[in-house]
Amino acid sequence: MTSALRSRPQKGMALIEVLVSILIFSVGILGLIGLQSRAIQLSGDAEDRNRAALLANELISEMWLRRTPSLPAEFKTAWRAKVADMGPNKGGLPNGDGNYQVTGRQADVTITWQSPGAAAQSKLTTRVVLP
Template sequence: MKKLRETTHPHRAQAGVALLEVLVSVLLFSLGLLGLIGLQARAVSFSVDAEDRNRAALLANEVVALMWLNQSTTVPATALAAWKARVNDPKSGGLPNGDGQVDVAATAKSANVTITWQAPSQSTSSKLTTHVELPQ
């Protein structure tokens, strides 16, 4: 009878090991889940940045199209003011804290269109510059 009791005692040394294994696996699963959430947040941030850059390119293309239509790098003041207002208005397809500038070069056949903006979620501003060369 004593031998039977002695053989059951080694099982007590392993009591709770399964619970510890479950706790470790839950910890590892939680860390993996936190990593995935962090990746998702970065992906959303990159997506918003790409969307803003796309809008900036479209807005720059708008003023360049006006230049090509007028066959001059100088844009009429009313059209330029309306374009600048649109660049600064996110509700009408503009950018947050957007600012658009058109700098005509000395040759008057080339210009630089610069659009700057700062997304509320970013601490630094972004910038897009387009160079325009009109044919002689």
């Protein structure tokens, strides 16, 4: 009687193995999609941070050229407009705002922005001390 039970072929095992392998493959693919989404988000944040550094450098270069941290109001207004301008090929930041404060021969340049879908505001602060 035991030999009769053993000789019975197992049916459906290949189907279960295929379903388990599809489940494991699907979990792996979902993980890769999540990683790709995060990489795209971080790439956009790095691009915004780079753009903020370039805008701060533009203001600091003007200070070095004039050899003073105090700049004319027209230049400051134009620079702040450029920080906020998100038009094509304009180089601004989303919801961008730029400001600087002068203390003696030192200036602190602060640029803030908030990317669409971001929970918090991003901020870049640069300090320059002119000789």
